[in-house]
Amino acid sequence: MTKELNVGIVGYKFMGRAHSNAWLKAPLFFDLPAKPVLKTACGRQEKSLKEFAEKWGWENIETDWKKLVSSPDIDIVDIALPQNLHYEIALAAAKEGKHIFCEKPLSMNRKQAEEMLRVCEDHKVKHYLNHNYRRTPSVAFAKKMIDDGKVGRIFHWRCAYQQDWIVDPDFPLTWQLRKETAQAGPQWDLNSHAVDLAHYLVGDISTVSCLTTNFIKERPLADETTSGNLSAATLGDQRGEVTVEDAALMMVQFKNGAIGSFEATRFATGRKNGLRFEIYGSKGSILFDMERMNELQYYSLADEEGTQGFRLIQTTETVHPYAGHWWPAGHIIGYEHAFVHAVADFVSAINNDTIIEPNFYDGLKIIEVLEAGIESAGLKKQVVL
Amino acid sequence: MTKELNVGIVGYKFMGRAHSNAWLKAPLFFDLPAKPVLKTACGRQEKSLKEFAEKWGWENIETDWKKLVSSPDIDIVDIALPQNLHYEIALAAAKEGKHIFCEKPLSMNRKQAEEMLRVCEDHKVKHYLNHNYRRTPSVAFAKKMIDDGKVGRIFHWRCAYQQDWIVDPDFPLTWQLRKETAQAGPQWDLNSHAVDLAHYLVGDISTVSCLTTNFIKERPLADETTSGNLSAATLGDQRGEVTVEDAALMMVQFKNGAIGSFEATRFATGRKNGLRFEIYGSKGSILFDMERMNELQYYSLADEEGTQGFRLIQTTETVHPYAGHWWPAGHIIGYEHAFVHAVADFVSAINNDTIIEPNFYDGLKIIEVLEAGIESAGLKKQVVL
Amino acid sequence: MTKELNVGIVGYKFMGRAHSNAWLKAPLFFDLPAKPVLKTACGRQEKSLKEFAEKWGWENIETDWKKLVSSPDIDIVDIALPQNLHYEIALAAAKEGKHIFCEKPLSMNRKQAEEMLRVCEDHKVKHYLNHNYRRTPSVAFAKKMIDDGKVGRIFHWRCAYQQDWIVDPDFPLTWQLRKETAQAGPQWDLNSHAVDLAHYLVGDISTVSCLTTNFIKERPLADETTSGNLSAATLGDQRGEVTVEDAALMMVQFKNGAIGSFEATRFATGRKNGLRFEIYGSKGSILFDMERMNELQYYSLADEEGTQGFRLIQTTETVHPYAGHWWPAGHIIGYEHAFVHAVADFVSAINNDTIIEPNFYDGLKIIEVLEAGIESAGLKKQVVL
Amino acid sequence: MTKELNVGIVGYKFMGRAHSNAWLKAPLFFDLPAKPVLKTACGRQEKSLKEFAEKWGWENIETDWKKLVSSPDIDIVDIALPQNLHYEIALAAAKEGKHIFCEKPLSMNRKQAEEMLRVCEDHKVKHYLNHNYRRTPSVAFAKKMIDDGKVGRIFHWRCAYQQDWIVDPDFPLTWQLRKETAQAGPQWDLNSHAVDLAHYLVGDISTVSCLTTNFIKERPLADETTSGNLSAATLGDQRGEVTVEDAALMMVQFKNGAIGSFEATRFATGRKNGLRFEIYGSKGSILFDMERMNELQYYSLADEEGTQGFRLIQTTETVHPYAGHWWPAGHIIGYEHAFVHAVADFVSAINNDTIIEPNFYDGLKIIEVLEAGIESAGLKKQVVL
Structure with a gap:
């Protein structure tokens, strides 16, 4: 090297x-x-x-x-x-x-x-x-299973990305809660991830219906100089308006006939970084929970009758994407590891002059869906992409 | 007696x-x-x-x-x-x-x-x-906890009722799949339960947006004389049109400011009678899964910092509604027991001349939401109740 | 009839x-x-x-x-x-x-x-x-899977039967806590069940090592006239000696070369009727938890590499023993149902003049193991059956 | 620095x-x-x-x-x-x-x-x-909870450390399977960890009864030059004797009156690095599973009646030991992170000239228990430490 x-x-x-x-x-x-x-x-x-x-x-x-x-x-x-x-x-x-x-x-x-x-x-x-x-071994392996036909025709995408860091009404008005800095709330921050996963695993979205809401309208101003990981001190007693949504729900149709739902919120008490999705298809189903990111659940109609059930796969074996680069099976990896995988793939893409995904093209498609969502929430009707 | x-x-x-x-x-x-x-x-x-x-x-x-x-x-x-x-x-x-x-x-x-x-x-x-x-010990206890203020102001209702009994495209066109006998598909059969639970636990619904779809348009005619529990023989080769939806999603607003989602489907491969709901509030959260109906999960912000987590409550103790009438703690009951509870309460209501719920008034309110859903799906926009 | x-x-x-x-x-x-x-x-x-x-x-x-x-x-x-x-x-x-x-x-x-x-x-x-x-659908199906060769040669039996009803030192000295009425504590009450399951699913036991202990030596006398399900009132201030063990552990060898462990206790805070076992074999493994008795977990080495995992089988389908007599798949049954299955099989055995198991022969074999356990605990060494 | x-x-x-x-x-x-x-x-x-x-x-x-x-x-x-x-x-x-x-x-x-x-x-x-x-946030937090009195008097320690990497009889005779290089099998490799945790969380052990066995007596010789993480190539057809045990069970008494069990094996099909323990006490209980090392389960008798249940604590908050040094709550860490914590504490101990644990004194105490186990297995009786 x-x-x-x-x-x-x-x-x-x-x-x-x-x-x-x-x-x-x-x-x-x-x-x-x-x-x-x-x-x-x-x-x-x-x-x-x-x-x-x-x-x-x-x-x-x-x-x-x-x-x-x-x-x-x-x-x-x-x-x-x-x-x-x-x-x-x-x-x-x-x-x-x-x-x-x-x-x-x-x-x-x-x-x-x-x-x-x-x-x-x-x-x-x-x-x-x-x-x-996308680059957790579980999600990458889910993609492989879908591409290999193990799920068959996809009927349903069901996804929630739930956090709870602003349930306290005195949590300050950090940059994430103001439109000029964040554009939107969980619709941007969380649903961007969720839509990326949906695009990757299910396909393109054709229609969007969206519902957004605010539970807390005003918050203490934040002392941004102190801001860290999802936290900040307040600036005295003054309050300002929350100008992004607190939660965003979407129902979508995919071009391939599947339908899907998204739920993104910062008000799900008890959920810290709870990204979960479910995919149901004609041959099998797949479930994922980011807080147990080393696991993937898989149900196969090909299993013998009576023994069908959701399998809890630990995606820590060498056969699972990226996992073989780390530790023996059963020794889990964490949140930060997907960043390492991204860097490894990015360096290879530069060296080999190949395309890496997701890229700005994928990002544009995500933004289109998110914007359609915000538009739909305002119009109170379905928006066609 | x-x-x-x-x-x-x-x-x-x-x-x-x-x-x-x-x-x-x-x-x-x-x-x-x-x-x-x-x-x-x-x-x-x-x-x-x-x-x-x-x-x-x-x-x-x-x-x-x-x-x-x-x-x-x-x-x-x-x-x-x-x-x-x-x-x-x-x-x-x-x-x-x-x-x-x-x-x-x-x-x-x-x-x-x-x-x-x-x-x-x-x-x-x-x-x-x-x-x-409503009359499982878990749901009745969830209601009590909400009434006691343990959940606080409710932000989110998230519910899925998922089955998979018609994933096979050769499953016959039973009465449940025809509009003249069933009116609608899972929107009627499954979401009626889900909306009842939402009314009971969260409150009245004010707006509905709905998305429905059909994955399989035609099916073999059913020999209804053979029909049993979600099954039937087919009548030769002839096929007929499926005239109810296969899946129905809803996003709703509640009058109290909470928002909610519903997903009802007969195409969730691997889910047999999978009714699950999640309620998130300002003081705590509650999760329920009908396939593990003797359990209730509860997260409380009142718990000491560091020890907060979703508690897996077994609702089999005498303190839990109905449970004390059965077996000692840890000895679970099944699907049929809620019917027994209903009969017991119904007989008491007759004897004492009191109102039992849910009743036809509650049923009417449910049908209003379900109909609004079907209307919304057709109009592709939000319907106000 | x-x-x-x-x-x-x-x-x-x-x-x-x-x-x-x-x-x-x-x-x-x-x-x-x-x-x-x-x-x-x-x-x-x-x-x-x-x-x-x-x-x-x-x-x-x-x-x-x-x-x-x-x-x-x-x-x-x-x-x-x-x-x-x-x-x-x-x-x-x-x-x-x-x-x-x-x-x-x-x-x-x-x-x-x-x-x-x-x-x-x-x-x-x-x-x-x-x-x-034995007559829960899950256990009966586990037996079938083992007989069908799905687990292969069995290496390990691991079982715990844990309750917590006498953790309170003021719980009275009911008949279960006195040798003259109960013979022994959880070794008799709980391990009899566990040994029965081991005999049924794994085979005969050849050696036993056992450890017993008492955490609470004296308790208030019980008013037996008030005794109910694992409860009773106390009789004033008088206390009596607990003359059975509070907990019993066993390590065993099976005749077929497998080894096993048993743990029975009434001091496992939080466990109400927590009977769980694990069976590991050369081709697969099986896990069971009585508090989720409608489920069985199964791991198969025959599954494709990368997709192996413990499957959560809901044993509520018609293919599962007894289950088809009740409700559609996904509608669970409870503790009492296994008694109904026993009655049904007993009536058939009488009518057809066939042998039903477990019977007094099986009971004798269980008692032999339990007695060997008590003997081993006293001698502090392994006892050969 | x-x-x-x-x-x-x-x-x-x-x-x-x-x-x-x-x-x-x-x-x-x-x-x-x-x-x-x-x-x-x-x-x-x-x-x-x-x-x-x-x-x-x-x-x-x-x-x-x-x-x-x-x-x-x-x-x-x-x-x-x-x-x-x-x-x-x-x-x-x-x-x-x-x-x-x-x-x-x-x-x-x-x-x-x-x-x-x-x-x-x-x-x-x-x-x-x-x-x-010891230095996973969950285990370190469990220690804190015990020290804070949240578990009360400890009755039970129940631990299994289960792997499955030598279930295949053709897995080669690597150094871990020969007495001259490994001294013992899972008793040394796995139970050393388990005994360390028991010493840390429960206390000193006073008596040991142990049962060991071999399921596969001979294996192909290993080409050690190719050995990696729990793997190696074989050296032709020649076979050699496995000179360490394949599985080891122990039952122990602690000096404080608690009793405990250990199970260590490389033959638990489906378990990759499955270290789990359960601690039951007079005020509460704690459960841990290394394959879900970011979680800890806690049951408290101090919780309100009816709402008691095992809480699934995600030990990723700043209040949890070490966790605040990594990512926001809900973003999990992996196996390797405990090594980082050890290095950090070791460097501090050198700098401050303080004692770090576990050290060779702790290691000696562990070896004493493990040796007593091997001795007990040979004598088929309890060994007093």
């Missing part, structure tokens, strides 16, 4: 850590055709940035992302920031010929997404959108 | 057996104020009817339901038939002053339901609608 | 109810070759006995069991009493030529058991020992 | 990778008082060693462990080798004043363990024994 790929990362909070860890670990557990080098970390608060860079081994720091993306010693720009900052950085990076590893959701709206995709394609850079759940 | 209540049952198949069992067992496990007497069984096929009556101890048989409902020695008419036969019999029974124990769903449409309710009220007969799941 | 079999029952508490229910229900759900008639109920407290008989429909009552067993109008004697009362009644009944339906555990010791078996055989009466768990 | 601690590792296979990962990651996720430097990797096959060192960033390689342990630039010797190689290396390292991070099980026998402990103490080096499961 003599080749190197220099990475410049923008953002150093939750996702900055998760991405840094992935860049470091990928070459340790995968045989990569090129070695990612943690070249430059970029952020606005120099002191915190410096601590971050030292801890993770980023060689340089940079407080102006425009300098980062135009730097000749950068091959890959890793956008580990909220969605309101993706558009401008991605466009600039693509124009500089940098490959892009971008956090989800892709953008604030369809228009941005279209342009981001077009510019990347025009400048022939690789673009990867980090819907990381 | 010297008082007696003479029961006349119409129908002797799946529900005929389940009801007969309940009439027999209720006085054995509950101290009833009056003893139900299995007086007369009514059906059209005399031979099968006779066998049924002998087996279960019904004293008489009768092939004309009109004679049954007008017979002076009958106090209670038990309608254990498909929904297309409820209306006429219930009206006649009420006019004769008989108390009515009626299978669900209440009727074919709102108009019938309204009249059924009105006539029962006019004739001051007790009317009970057998949404039996 | 013109033939009748007159039943006389001795005992009218927990088991009296469970047995009465079974005699009543068996002909309703099974096509029996003879109809059990609830002829005579026998007990010592006339008032309670009379109420019991009236409620359940026993035609006569009798306070002297000797009269019951010698009565010419009795075909079957049902012994629904604690183990200290089985020996005398069973001997007398057998000598009168009555068939015997006997609660478990069989007797106080091996000597009684041997004689009970011998006398029954000498008088050619049917003898059934009510280890009811 | 200016201080550095130079690490020399011996062994570069499964544990070599797991340890290297831990040395690398600990400073990224924990604020360590000193930075571990991956100084020298040691092994016998130079080519493989070199690849390993390059991949993981070990600065130097060394094929003679004696040189490694005497090298002045090494502060910590990490023994990532099978148990037959611990003794000699640990003694030499301690005599050179190196701190020792040692894989489990500690040694081949009690005599070795005693000397290892003594020499480490004499030379005042830190000694850590890597029973890593």
Whole structure:
């Protein structure tokens, strides 16, 4: 592995850590055709940035992302920031010929997404959108089972992505709860993941009906300087309006005749990061729960009568995607590992000049569905894509 | 227990057996104020009817339901038939002053339901609608917990009622699959239960959006004379059109501000009688799965930090509704027991002249939601109740 | 079904109810070759006995069991009493030529058991020992799977039967806690069931090592007149010695080379009637939990690589033993149903003059293992059977 | 973090990778008082060693462990080798004043363990024994709950550690299956972990009864040069004798009056790394399953009547030990993370000159129990410690 790929990362909070860890670990557990080098970390608060860079081994720091993306010693720009900052950085990076590893959701709206995709394609850079759940061994294996015909014709997609971090009405008005920074609430944050999985496993969506609601209309203002993983301090007594939805439900039709449902919420008391889906088909069914991500449930009509039942598959064996790179069967992996898989595949895609998915094209399709949902919720009727 | 209540049952198949069992067992496990007497069984096929009556101890048989409902020695008419036969019999029974124990769903449409309710009220007969799941110890205890404030303000209702008995495209076109006999598919059969539970546990529904679909458009004609529990033989090669939906999804708003989703299907491969619901509130959450009906899951924000988690409560203790009438804690009960609880409560309601729920008023409200759903699916937009 | 079999029952508490229910229900759900008639109920407290008989429909009552067993109008004697009362009644009944339906555990010791078996055989009466768990659909299906070779050579039996009803040190000294009435604690009460299942599913045991202990040495005396299902009032402040063990562990070797473990306790806080076993073999494995008795888990090495996993089989389909007599798939049954299955099989065995199992021969073998366990615990070494 | 601690590792296979990962990651996720430097990797096959060192960033390689342990630039010797190689290396390292991070099980026998402990103490080096499961957030939190009195007096410890990697009779005779390299089978490999957890959570053991067996007596010889994670190629047709047990059961008494059971096996078809334990006490109970290591079940008698049940706690919140260093609640960690926690605590213990547990003293106590088990199995009687 003599080749190197220099990475410049923008953002150093939750996702900055998760991405840094992935860049470091990928070459340790995968045989990569090129070695990612943690070249430059970029952020606005120099002191915190410096601590971050030292801890993770980023060689340089940079407080102006425009300098980062135009730097000749950068091959890959890793956008580990909220969605309101993706558009401008991605466009600039693509124009500089940098490959892009971008956090989800892709953008604030369809228009941005279209342009981001077009510019990347025009400048022939690789673009990867980090819907990381695709790269858990369980989900990747579910995809293989579906492709192998084990589920047959799919009838149903049923998905919930449930969290509970804002049930407390005094939880502050962080950037995730304001339209100007987040565009939408769980419809963007959570349903973007869910729609990606639905596209990947079931197929394209043709119609959307959506219902959104707000349970808490106003919240204390947040002291964003203190914000961390889904938390922040409040700024005195002042309150501001929550301008994104608290929960979003969708019912959809797929082009292949299946129907599906989505539920995304930050008000499901007891659910921390509860992404679960169910797929029912003419030959079998598949269930997944991200909080037990090393497991997959599978029901097969091909099993002998009387012995049919949902099998609890531990996707930790060498036959399962990615799993053989880690530990022996039964030794589970965690949330962060899917990021490592993404980095490994991204580096290979750059080296081999192949397409990696999900990418900005997939992201655009997701945004189209999410926007149709918001539109449907406003119109109180079904929207055709 | 010297008082007696003479029961006349119409129908002797799946529900005929389940009801007969309940009439027999209720006085054995509950101290009833009056003893139900299995007086007369009514059906059209005399031979099968006779066998049924002998087996279960019904004293008489009768092939004309009109004679049954007008017979002076009958106090209670038990309608254990498909929904297309409820209306006429219930009206006649009420006019004769008989108390009515009626299978669900209440009727074919709102108009019938309204009249059924009105006539029962006019004739001051007790009317009970057998949404039996309310009377599992788990559901009844969930209701108590909600009433006691343990869940707080409810944010979410999430419910699926999934079966798989018609996944095979050669499953015949039984009465459940034709509009003239069933009115609708799972929207009527399964979502009626689900909406009843939502009304009971969450509250009234204000808006409905619905999506229905058919996966299999035509099926072999059924030989109805052979029909049993969700099965039948086919009648040669001829096929007929499936005139009810195969699956129905709903998104709803409740008057109290909660939102909810429903999924009802006969195409969820691997799910036999899979009724599950989830309720999330500001103080706690509750989960239920009918296939594990002796269990209830409960998450409480009042639990000490770090030890919060979904508790798997076995609702088999004497403190749980109905459970103390059966066996010691940890000895589970089954599907049929909720019917026994219904009979016990119904007999008490008659004796004490109190209202039992769910009744035809509740049934009417359910039908309103189900009809709004069918209307919404056709219009592809939200319907306001 | 013109033939009748007159039943006389001795005992009218927990088991009296469970047995009465079974005699009543068996002909309703099974096509029996003879109809059990609830002829005579026998007990010592006339008032309670009379109420019991009236409620359940026993035609006569009798306070002297000797009269019951010698009565010419009795075909079957049902012994629904604690183990200290089985020996005398069973001997007398057998000598009168009555068939015997006997609660478990069989007797106080091996000597009684041997004689009970011998006398029954000498008088050619049917003898059934009510280890009811064998007749849950799940356990009966597990047996079939093992017989069909699905598990292969068995390596491991792992079983725990855990309850928690005497964790409170002020729970009174009921008959179950005194050697003169119970012979032993969970070793007799719970491990008798567990050993029966091991014999049934794995095979004969050749060596036993056992460890017993007492956590609470003295308890308040019990007011036995108030005793019910695992409960009783206390008699003032006086305390007496607990003369049976509180918990019993066993490690065993089977004749076929498998090894096994048993754990029986009344001190497993949170476990109400938690009987669970695991069987691991060269081709597959089987898991069972009585508190989810409608389920069976099965792992098969014959499943395709990558898709192997424990299948959660709902044993509610017509292909599963007994299940087809009840409700459609997915509609669960409860604790009491295995008693009904036992009655159905017992009536058939009498009618067809065939052997029913488990019987007193099986009971004797169980007692031999349990006694070897108590002996081993005393000697602190392995005992060879 | 200016201080550095130079690490020399011996062994570069499964544990070599797991340890290297831990040395690398600990400073990224924990604020360590000193930075571990991956100084020298040691092994016998130079080519493989070199690849390993390059991949993981070990600065130097060394094929003679004696040189490694005497090298002045090494502060910590990490023994990532099978148990037959611990003794000699640990003694030499301690005599050179190196701190020792040692894989489990500690040694081949009690005599070795005693000397290892003594020499480490004499030379005042830190000694850590890597029973890593203690440092999962769930187990560490269970310990806290017990110490806080939430379980009360402990009655029962019930533990199984089940794997299935040698069910195939043609699996080769790897070093784990020969007494000269492994000393014992699952009694050493698996029960050492289980006994460590029992000591940690319940207390000291006073008596042991043990049963061991072999299901497969001979196996094909292994080509050890190909051995990896629990696998190897065979060497032609030749077979050799399996000289360690295939399964080991133990029943124990604890000094505090609790009793316990252990089951360790490599023949539990379907169990990959199935370590589960149950603890039942007078106030509550705790259940753990390593394959769902981010979860802990807890039953509390302090919960309100009717709502008691086993709570499924996700130990991913900041209140749970170690968990706050990783990701937001609900984002799970994996097997390797406990190694990182061990490194973090070990580095702190060196820096602060405090004792870290488990150490060689704990390891000696474990070996005493394991040896007593082997002795008991031979004598077929209880052994008092």
